[in-house]
Amino acid sequence: MASAQSPGQTAGDLPRIVDLWGGLGSVSVDPVVLARNLVITAARTDPAHGAFDVLRSRLLQALAEKGWRRVGITSPTKGCGKTFTAINLAIALSRYDNCRTILMDMDLRNPSLAGYLGLKVDRTMGDFLREEIPAEAILRKVGPNDLRIGANLALGLNHRAEAYAAELFQEDRTARVLERMEKDLRPDVILHDLPPALAQDDVIAFRPHMDCVLLVAGGGLTTPREMKETVRRIGEDKPVVGVILNKADGVSIAEYAY
Template sequence: MSERSRRDGRRRLEPGARTAILDRIAALQPKPASPSPAGPAPAETDDTTRALRAAVLGEDEVRLPQLHDLWGSLRQIPVNEAVLESNLVITASRRDPAHTAFDLLRTRLLQALDEHGWKRVAITSPTRGCGKTFTAANLAIALSRYENRRTVLLDLDLRAPGLAEVLGAPAPGPIADWLRGATSSSTQLQRVGQNLLGIGGLAVGLNDRSETYAAELLQDPKTAAVLDQMQEEIAPDAVLFDLPPALSQDDVTAFRSRYDCVLMVVGGGHNSAEQIREAVRRIGEDKPILGMILNRAEEDHASGSG
């Protein structure tokens, strides 16, 4: 059952079940009668069809699932190994032994998502400079290596976007336009193309400019509708949100109803215990913190933009 199905209470059908039901309806539906000299027959065909469908489906109205899968039609972006390596995206080439930490993180994350039926993961930090974007990029690439799984990574640090630079890929435009419904998922999202690094099922939503009204946009019902529609069109197994630091603005709090769980990236020697506690408090007790990731990277560029 899709995320949207759970939220609006509608029962969705698998494509095979839908086909079988419509075949049964076609077999049951009466053949149209010959025209009568006295005039057309009563308009019962539509009523009969609706009644048959209601009887077969147990619903007053037939609601069919989204049939068009956009994944295969997304524009592809090339993989630049040199750029990824220079930005310490260590899960790309896997030459750095530290990539095994992200492999372990992805396995535990997927186990938690599967166990609870979650899909949306917020990645944040108490303050800037902790490496949340670095973590989001590495985790997304690690996830992409699982066959038959799709991962979507979205740059929702709207005030200070940096994921495009870390990945060395161009953004098609402001992601705020997509969240407002002005552009489509097929325009904003891009899929990682074929490469020799084994990076597979990964689509990214990149951003090329800062958004002044970030918290208002993240809390807007239109944003929720766009994300729901994206899940119908793309059918991802996991959606990672690279969010702003929890203590910098109210963006993470404004967006809290849109994600299921949280990964908190803490800068080693950078964040105090009080900052960590306050960040967790702002997120709220009802949002599970799946892990506290201690980033000990000393290089400035290892932290990405976050």
Template sequence: MSDRRLTFKSEKEGKDLPLSLTPAMAKVPEAVAEKVVAQPKPDSEPSFRSQHQMENLQPAQPDLRTVWGAIEETSLNEKLLKRNRIITAARNDPAHIAFDVLRTRLLQALRTNGWTKVAITSPTKGCGKSFTALNLALSLSRRDSSNIVLMDMDLRIPTLAKLLGVKQPQNIRKYLTGRQPMHKYLQRFRPNLAVGLNDMPVQNASEILQEPATAAMVAKMERDLRPDVMLFDMPPALGCDDVLAFAPQVDGVLLVIGGGKTTSKEVEEVERLLKDQTPLLGVILNNADGVSIDQYGSY
């Protein structure tokens, strides 16, 4: 499969826009449908059940508007977001175009495969993974028809609360261990954007991420909120085993690399780490060559 990358060219310098995305490398195998034919028993009640009986057998799924409405809504601090380079909130910076392109390519890859859950990581610290995760989540939430969830799963160094200016975030460990209900843990920063934050580092992060309770809570959140995309801001992949521990819970990974910082050897190490674990959906080049994105024109 050929390697397709998103780039914008500078007319003066001929440099690439510092953001690129490769398409999904794997596809989900086609589902196999099975037809079950019920054989009625002679001299017995009919083998089918009425619609009313079926509804009584299965618990009713909560109304989506009710579930999302129960989550506390918090206003975005536009000035703070601007200082933190979260450019997709106000969209005044031409750089937001790159994230919109990333959003569209990602949605196409997820829909093609029927996926929703994406981990965002980097080879090492300082590559801008949290910056990318939050900008991408805000860009995705601009589509009113999409419901988006963003989780701060970097349990060792949680960052999203600081970027958003939330002074007293909830504790993610309480939620993952079932000690806090979802609607009290999450915060809505837009009607269709729910964010799970964390107030302090967790020492045994890898162990928590591998617990069956964590998998159960992530599955319950997906079942109750029915999001179109769930983003998980993870720790650097080469710094600990957290990404590997959480890999079974996601459909794919986006890798953020730092321009002038990340080496090709580090990228290869991450690729080897993820091989046979979860698909690498794309590679995002952040701040390549120190070129300011506002040097490029917009459409």
């Protein structure tokens, strides 16, 4: 006998009828910690925050033109500023009332998003991707704050590193849970803070889950050869929507393809 469904319940792969966004839990952030960790878009005192406003507008334009929403953020090697870019861009986006953004910590071998925001979490992204816990267990909004971080941003936080990130990304189940998250929460933009592209094959394994890529080059770190190899690995069918030159002299958008 078929049983009746209560709101919010999932039946197999059917999307839930209710919009779960409003029910997501929230966390509070400390402005001092954010400032210390270079979340420059929060207080807006660092002039570089303007670069993220420009990046935000250009990205939204490109996504709207192409009908995309899933953006991977990567760099050739670690330490170039992927997480820095991801957080600052996400906060800039959160100030648009009519745009829902989800930022996912997908650098599974080196989770750092929660730490950047000074947050302690006890949920694991790997468990979400393995379908063991629902999206709402790892997603958190930022509660009322003086920094104008909007309620239109949800952060997918992770506290435990995964040794088998590439294998996990390749599972059909991973595609399924990410698709379900999109259906249930209806984000306009999903930013995936990815691992470095040249370190392992994690970014190659993640390709099916993104529409396009933002590339972060680390000033004084990244060589032209590494950038070329990164673009080659990402592949032509996942276009690079923008290149951010970070740490050179603040932050600048070096190239914008769309």
